[in-house]
Amino acid sequence: MLMVFGLTTGEFVIAGILPDVAADLSVSVAATGLLVTAYAVGMIVGGPSITVLTARVARKPLIVALIAVSVIGNLGSAIAPNYPVLLASRFAAGSVVATFFAVAIATAISMSPPDKHASTVAKVALGMNLGIVLGTPIGTVIGHNVGWRATFLTVAAVSVAALLLVLRFVPDQPAATSGPVLSELRVFGDRRVQWALALTALGNLGVITVFTYIAPLLTGVSGFTADAVAVLLLVYGVGAVAGNFLGGWLADKALMPSLIGLLAALAGVLALFWLVGDSKATATIMVFATGVLAFAIIPGMQARVLTTARSAPTLAIAVNASGFQLAAAFAGWLGGRVIDSGLGMRSLYLVGAALTVTGVAVAVHILRRDRAALRYGEGTARDRTVPSRFASRRIRPVRSGRGWRP
Numbered sequence: 001m002l003m004v005f006g007l008t009t010g011e012f013v014i015a016g017i018l019p020d021v022a023a024d025l026s027v028s029v030a031a032t033g034l035l036v037t038a039y040a041v042g043m044i045v046g047g048p049s050i051t052v053l054t055a056r057v058a059r060k061p062l063i064v065a066l067i068a069v070s071v072i073g074n075l076g077s078a079i080a081p082n083y084p085v086l087l088a089s090r091f092a093a094g095s096v097v098a099t100f101f102a103v104a105i106a107t108a109i110s111m112s113p114p115d116k117h118a119s120t121v122a123k124v125a126l127g128m129n130l131g132i133v134l135g136t137p138i139g140t141v142i143g144h145n146v147g148w149r150a151t152f153l154t155v156a157a158v159s160v161a162a163l164l165l166v167l168r169f170v171p172d173q174p175a176a177t178s179g180p181v182l183s184e185l186r187v188f189g190d191r192r193v194q195w196a197l198a199l200t201a202l203g204n205l206g207v208i209t210v211f212t213y214i215a216p217l218l219t220g221v222s223g224f225t226a227d228a229v230a231v232l233l234l235v236y237g238v239g240a241v242a243g244n245f246l247g248g249w250l251a252d253k254a255l256m257p258s259l260i261g262l263l264a265a266l267a268g269v270l271a272l273f274w275l276v277g278d279s280k281a282t283a284t285i286m287v288f289a290t291g292v293l294a295f296a297i298i299p300g301m302q303a304r305v306l307t308t309a310r311s312a313p314t315l316a317i318a319v320n321a322s323g324f325q326l327a328a329a330f331a332g333w334l335g336g337r338v339i340d341s342g343l344g345m346r347s348l349y350l351v352g353a354a355l356t357v358t359g360v361a362v363a364v365h366i367l368r369r370d371r372a373a374l375r376y377g378e379g380t381a382r383d384r385t386v387p388s389r390f391a392s393r394r395i396r397p398v399r400s401g402r403g404w405r406p
């Protein structure tokens with residue numbers, strides 16, 4: 001949980017110190033936004049590849065190595081003499097995040113009794129919420145008052161503390177698999193996994209575009225001071241915690257319908273932010289509402305990926321994280337292009353709303369596919385999904401005594 005807290009803080013705190021980094025390194029805010037992209041690209045590239053390539057490595061040494069890389073990446077960020085070195089350091093720090101999440105959750109579950117799996121995952125994932133609620137605003141305060149380099153030094157220190165706890169308490173465990181490691185990559189051929197990954201990427205793209213530039217939006221559009229940004233990030237984090245529990249509860253009730261409703265609500269809030277964002281009072285409310293909805297969609301998206309990739313659950317978690325980071329990588333670049341285009345900083349809210357609507361469209365498509373599969377299976381639990389050989393063809397499968405046939 002402590003390590004997840006550090007990783008999450010390291011990912012999101014850049015949004016609070018973006019102007020400080022830009023001013024100190026003499027680069028534009030748009031260029032500084034690419035630091036988010038570099039971290040995200042590191043997760044995208046490192047997540048599936050490192051997870052697969054290390055599948056035959058014992059768990060504890062792997063966890064130690066992943067934490068060590070994170071420490072080195074954050075130390076490199078703290079002492080970076082220029083923008084290119086900082087960009088490379090953020091890529092390195094991000095490259096191990098998705099694999100660490102996957103291995104940490106799998107290891108924690110293996111150490112807990114069967115009836116405590118869900119609560120165990122919740123305890124590990126609590127680090128993510130705490131990173132938003134506490135880590136990001138605290139890191140922003142440190143960055144404003146001591147310097148943005150001190151923020152990354154603090155993240156590295158948290159990771160070192162987590163490393164000591166891992167060395168002391170995590171038992172030695174064998175590798176996740178002893179078979180061919182590349183066999184797990186077959187999960188990517190499942191059309192349902194592909195759509196689930198697309199939902200994670202497109203559903204998060206709009207809100208991440210807005211969050212990446214939240215500091216200049218709040219100071220330049222809403223009129224807040226730089227010191228107030230840390231408080232508003234805390235408001236966002238409180239909303240994120242509430243949204244996490246809300247999204248999980250709704251996903252248990254009705255997974256895809258709840259995701260459609262939450263994504264539609266998120267698009268509406270971002271559009272409303274564009275209308276009323278110049279008022280400090282309403283902007284504060286919008287920050288909280290955005291935090292709630294941005295994290296309410298995550299449990300359902302994760303559940304969707306896990307249920308469609310049961311043959312490789314560890315890789316599925318890394319894939320889900322990579323899908324989220326695909327959105328983050330594109331968001332950092334896209335937001336910079338919107339700002340440089342002359343449309344103005346405020347237009348990011350409308351762009352975010354429009355992008356979120358594409359996530360709604362994907363969710364609706366997935367729901368229709370599910371219902372079609374259920375109809376083809378005559379409503380039985382075992383036939384909820386059309387067999388993969390029919391998934392990409394315009395052929396209506398029917399039941400016969402010999403099984404599925406066109």
